[in-house]
Amino acid sequence: MTALELSAAMQAKKIGVAEVLQAQFTRVEQSQCNAFLALAKERAFARAHEIQAKIDAGEVLSPLMGVPIAIKDNISTKDIATTCASKMLQSYVPVFSATAVEHLEHAGMIVLGKLNMDEFAMGGSSETGHFGAVRNPWNVDCVAGGSSGGSAAAVAAGDVPLTLGSDTGGSIRQPCAFCGTTGIKPTYGAVSRYGLVAYASSLDQIGPIGRDINDCAALLEIISAACDNDNTYVMQQPFCFDRSDCQGMRIGLPRNYFASGIADDVKQSVLAAAREFEAAGAHIEEFDMPLMDEMIQAYYVIACAEASSNLSRYDGLKYGYRSDETGDLQTLYKVSRSEGLGLEVKRRIMLGSFVLSSGYYDAYYKKALQVRALIKQAYDELFARFDMILSPVAPTTAYKLGENVDDPMTMYMGDIYTVSVNLAGLPAVSLPCGFDKQGLPVGLQLIGNAFDEAKLVAAARAYQRRTDFHTKLAGGAQ
Amino acid sequence: MQIDENLIAYLEELSCLQLSADEKQRLAGDLQDILGSMARLGQVNTDGVPERSHPFDVVNAFRDDDVQPSLDRALILRNAPQQDGEMFIAPQTV
Numbered sequence: 001m002t003a004l005e006l007s008a009a010m011q012a013k014k015i016g017v018a019e020v021l022q023a024q025f026t027r028v029e030q031s032q033c034n035a036f037l038a039l040a041k042e043r044a045f046a047r048a049h050e051i052q053a054k055i056d057a058g059e060v061l062s063p064l065m066g067v068p069i070a071i072k073d074n075i076s077t078k079d080i081a082t083t084c085a086s087k088m089l090q091s092y093v094p095v096f097s098a099t100a101v102e103h104l105e106h107a108g109m110i111v112l113g114k115l116n117m118d119e120f121a122m123g124g125s126s127e128t129g130h131f132g133a134v135r136n137p138w139n140v141d142c143v144a145g146g147s148s149g150g151s152a153a154a155v156a157a158g159d160v161p162l163t164l165g166s167d168t169g170g171s172i173r174q175p176c177a178f179c180g181t182t183g184i185k186p187t188y189g190a191v192s193r194y195g196l197v198a199y200a201s202s203l204d205q206i207g208p209i210g211r212d213i214n215d216c217a218a219l220l221e222i223i224s225a226a227c228d229n230d231n232t233y234v235m236q237q238p239f240c241f242d243r244s245d246c247q248g249m250r251i252g253l254p255r256n257y258f259a260s261g262i263a264d265d266v267k268q269s270v271l272a273a274a275r276e277f278e279a280a281g282a283h284i285e286e287f288d289m290p291l292m293d294e295m296i297q298a299y300y301v302i303a304c305a306e307a308s309s310n311l312s313r314y315d316g317l318k319y320g321y322r323s324d325e326t327g328d329l330q331t332l333y334k335v336s337r338s339e340g341l342g343l344e345v346k347r348r349i350m351l352g353s354f355v356l357s358s359g360y361y362d363a364y365y366k367k368a369l370q371v372r373a374l375i376k377q378a379y380d381e382l383f384a385r386f387d388m389i390l391s392p393v394a395p396t397t398a399y400k401l402g403e404n405v406d407d408p409m410t411m412y413m414g415d416i417y418t419v420s421v422n423l424a425g426l427p428a429v430s431l432p433c434g435f436d437k438q439g440l441p442v443g444l445q446l447i448g449n450a451f452d453e454a455k456l457v458a459a460a461r462a463y464q465r466r467t468d469f470h471t472k473l474a475g476g477a478q
Numbered sequence: 479m480q481i482d483e484n485l486i487a488y489l490e491e492l493s494c495l496q497l498s499a500d501e502k503q504r505l506a507g508d509l510q511d512i513l514g515s516m517a518r519l520g521q522v523n524t525d526g527v528p529e530r531s532h533p534f535d536v537v538n539a540f541r542d543d544d545v546q547p548s549l550d551r552a553l554i555l556r557n558a559p560q561q562d563g564e565m566f567i568a569p570q571t572v
Contacts, residue, residue, distance in 0.1 A: 095553040188533040202532050231539040232532075297516045308493065315494075317566050322559030329569045334496040346495055347505055351512060353492040354485075367519045369529035374522070376530060409511050425533020450534070 003067045003161035003215040010066040011055055017066040017110070018048040024068045024112060028159045033135045035150040035159060037073050039113040040080050044068070047110045054108065063218050065108030070160045072151050073114040074121050075206060076195035077101055080111070084197050085129030086119045088314050088321045088340035098195025099230065100164060100206045100223040107222045112160055115150030119342045120311065121171055121199045123147050124414050127405045128344040135401070136179060137474030138440050142398040145175030151209045152179035156441075156474045162210045162219055166196055168203045169299055170393070170418025173430035176209055177393035177443025180432040182460070182470055183209040184216045187450045188425030189234040191220070192227030200306035203299075203422040212470045213429065213460040217241040220453065235451075243458035244465075247281035251446075251459075252386035254289035257417060262395045269434030269442040270392045273463065277390065280462045285386070290378040291420075294371055296412055299419035301355050301368035307345075308352025314340065347408060376424045383449040388456060390446055391417050393430050397440040421447055429456045432469035441469070479517075481510045 001009070009015045021044055028036055051066050071077055074084045076094040083089045097105070105111065118128040126134035126149025134149035136142040137157035144153040148165030152175035155163055165172040167185040176183035184207045191206045198204065208219035217239075224238040253274055258267050278284050316322035316336025323335040341349070355364035382389065394414055404410045421428045427448045434442040448456045464470050486502050486509075497505065551564070560567040 092557055095549055095556070232536060234534075291522070294519055294522055297519050300512070301516055301519070312494065316559060317568050319557035320559070327569065329571050330494075332569055333494050337494055338496045341495075343501065343504070346493070346497070346501065347508055349493045349495065350486075350489045350505055351509065353489050354509065354513070355516075357489075357492060363520065364513075364516060366529055367522070367524060369531055370524035370527040371519055371522050373527050373530035374524065376533070408508050409515060412512070423533070 002211050004063055004218055006161055007064050007067050011060065013055065017052040017055065018045060020066065021045060021048045021068055021110060021112070024160055027157070028113070031157055031159050032140050033137050033144065033153045033157055034132050035116055035134055035144070035154040035157065036070065037083060037085065037114045037116050037131055037150070038081050040111055043080070044110050044112050051108050051110065061106070061108035062222055064162070064222065067109050067162060068112040068160055069104060069109045069162045069164065070112050070115050070151070070154055071101060071164045072117055072148050072166055074117060074166055074197040075101060075164055076197070077111060077114065080114060082114065082197070084120045085117045085131055086341065086345070087130045090130070090321065092319050094195070096195065098206070099192035099227040101195065103223050103225050104219065115154055115163060117150055118147035119345050120197070121147040121166055121168055122307065122344050122348050124170070124174060124411050125405060126150060126175070127401065128342055130342060133401055136398045138180065139398070139438070141400055142440065143178065143401055145178030145398060147171040148209065149175045152176050152181045152183070155179070155181045155209055155211060158473050162208060162215055164206055165209050166204055166206050167422065168199050169303060169422050170415050172207045172209060173393045173418055173428060173443070173445050174415070176430040178398040178441065180441030180469065180472060180474070181209055181211065182213050182216050182432065183207060183430045184220055184453070185421060185428045186220060186224065186453060187427040189232050190239070190427070190451065190453065191223050192230040192233045194227055194229040198310040200303040201310060202306060203303060211473070213431065213457060213464055217457045239453055241454055241457045243454055244461035245281065246277060246459035246462040249282045249387040249455065249459060250385065251277055251282045251284050252382060252389045253284055253286045254389065254391055255286045256288045256292055257391050262392060263397065263436070265434070265436035266392050266394070266396065266442050270390070270444045273433040273444050274390055276463055276466050277459065280466055282459065287382070291371065291375055292416070295375060295420045295423070296416055298368040298371040298375065299415070299423055300351070300412055301364050302372065302423070304348045304352035305356050305365050306352070308349045308356065311345065311349055316340070372423045375420050379424045379426060388446045388448045388452070388459060390444060393417060393443040393445045397436045397438070397442055417445070426450055427453045427456060429460050431460055431463060433467070434469060479513055481506045481513070
C-alpha cells in the first residue's frame with residue numbers, strides 16, 4: 001500500500017492510526033538492514049492518538065495525515081537524538097526541529113524514528129557511519145547506497161512508507177537507485193534547510209523518498225512550505241503537482257554518459273526507459289554533456305571546502321563529543337575532533353583545508369567555482385532545448401559491503417552522474433527502471449530546470465503508469 | 479604535487495586535527511591520488527569566467543531589528559559536555 005493509500009484508509013476509518021504505527025514498529029524491529037538509529041515509540045504513539053482524535057472529529061490535515069515517516073539522522077528533530085551517524089554527535093538532542101519536520105508534523109504525519117547514513121552525509125554507500133553500515137534489503141551483503149542509505153533501505157524493506165533524506169551530491173538519488181525506491185532532490189531553495197546539519201551549504205537539500213512518485217510529490221508539497229529561518233529558501237508558495245503526463249516533452253539523453261564506465265545492465269535499463277518515455281509521448285534527442293570529466297573534481301573541491309568550514313563548529317565545548325584528555329584549549333579542540341570524527345570526514349576536512357589554503361586557493365577552489373559557473377551555463381543552454389534530461393543515477397548497481405570503502409577515488413567516481421545537479425542547484429527525480437542480472441535494482445534520473453519539479457513529477461507519473469518496477473519491494477514485502 | 483609529512487602536518491593544524499600515524503599514512507596516499515585527479519580542473523579554459531559560489535545569485539536578506547526570544551539557556555546547556563548551569567566549561571586560557 002502506498003502512503004497516500006494508507007492515509008486514505010486511515011481517514012476513511014478502515015484502519016486505526018496506532019494500528020498502522022504498531023505494524024511499522026514491528027517490521028522495523030525485525031529488520032536486518034541497520035537502517036534505523038533511533039525509534040521514537042512513546043512520542044509516536046502519543047501523536048498517533050492525537051491524530052486519531054482529529055480523524056474521528058472529521059479534521060483533514062493533508063493527504064498524508066496519519067502516515068508514519070522516518071527522518072535521516074542529519075535532520076534535526078526536537079527531543080529525538082540527531083547524531084549524523086557520528087560519534088561526535090552521539091549524545092546530541094536538538095532543542096528544535098527542522099522546518100521540514102515541523103511542516104510534515106503539522107500535516108498530521110508521525111515521526112517514527114531516525115535513519116542511518118554516512119557520517120555527516122559524507123559517502124556514497126552508508127558505510128562510513130559510527131553505528132555500522134546500512135545493508136541493502138535486496139541483498140544484505142550489498143550496500144544500500146548513500147549517504148541517505150537508511151532512508152532508501154527503510155522504504156525498500158517496507159519498514160516505513162516515506163522518509164526524508166538529504167542530497168548534497170546524489171545522496172537521495174543514488175540510494176534510491178540502489179534500493180529500488182523513488183526520490184526527489186528538489187531545486188536548491190525549494191525546501192528549507194533550517195535544521196539540516198550542514199555539510200556543504202551551497203549544495204545540500206532535503207527531499208522525500210518513497211515507494212512511488214505520487215507519495216514523494218505529496219510529501220514535497222508539504223515540506224516546500226514557507227520558512228522564515230533560511231535565507232536561501234526562495235519559494236513564493238509551496239509546490240502543487242497536478243500534471244501527470246509527458247506528452248510533447250523534449251527529453252535530452254546525454255550520449256557520453258553511456259559511452260564507457262557504465263555497467264551494461266544499467267545502460268540497457270535506462271535506454272529502455274527512454275523508449276518508454278517516447279512511447280508515452282515525449283521526444284527523445286541525444287546530445288553530449290559538456291564538462292563530464294571535470295564535474296566530479298569541481299564538486300569535491302567545493303564540497304570539501306565548505307565541509308572544512310562547516311565542521312569547524314565541532315569543538316568539544318558547546319555540544320557533542322569531548323575528549324577526556326586534559327590539556328589546553330587547542331589540545332581539547334584537536335583531540336576531541338580527532339576522537340569524535342571518522343576517517344572519511346577527516347579526509348574531506350583535510351582536502352577542504354588544502355584547497356582553501358594560501359598558495360592553492362586559486363588553482364583549486366577558485367578554479368572549481370569557475371568550472372561550476374560553466375556547468376550552470378551549460379545546463380541553462382540545455383534547458384533552452386529540452387524540458388528535462390534523462391540519465392543513469394549511478395554507473396553500477398549496489399556493490400558488496402566493504403568493496404570500495406577504502407578506495408576514495410572509486411567511491412567519488414560513483415557520483416559522476418549526480419553531482420552536477422547540485423552544483424547547478426537543479427531538481428531531479430530518481431525512479432526505479434529495472435533490475436540487473438543479480439536482481440538488484442537499477443535507477444534513472446530526470447533532471448529539470450530550476451523550480452521545474454512539476455514537469456519532472458508529471459513525466460515520472462507517466463513513466464510509473466507504464467511500468468511496475470516501483471511496485472516491487474525487497475523480499476516481496478507488502 | 480607531492481604530499482609529504484610537512485604538508486600533512488600543516489593541514490592537520492589548519493583542520494584542527496591530530497591524526498594517528500596510520501591515519502597520516504593513509505591520508506597522505508589518498509590526498510596524493512585525489513589532488514592528482516583534481517589537477518584536471520587546470521585544463522579547463524576559464525578565462526573571464528566569474529566564480530560561482532552559489533547555484534543562484536543571492537542577496538543578503540535583512541529582517542526587522544526586532545527583539546525575539548532566544549532558545550532557553552537550560553535547554554542549550556543540556557547538550558554541553560561540561561557546564562555549570564549557566565556557562566560552558568572550557569580549559570583555562572588566561
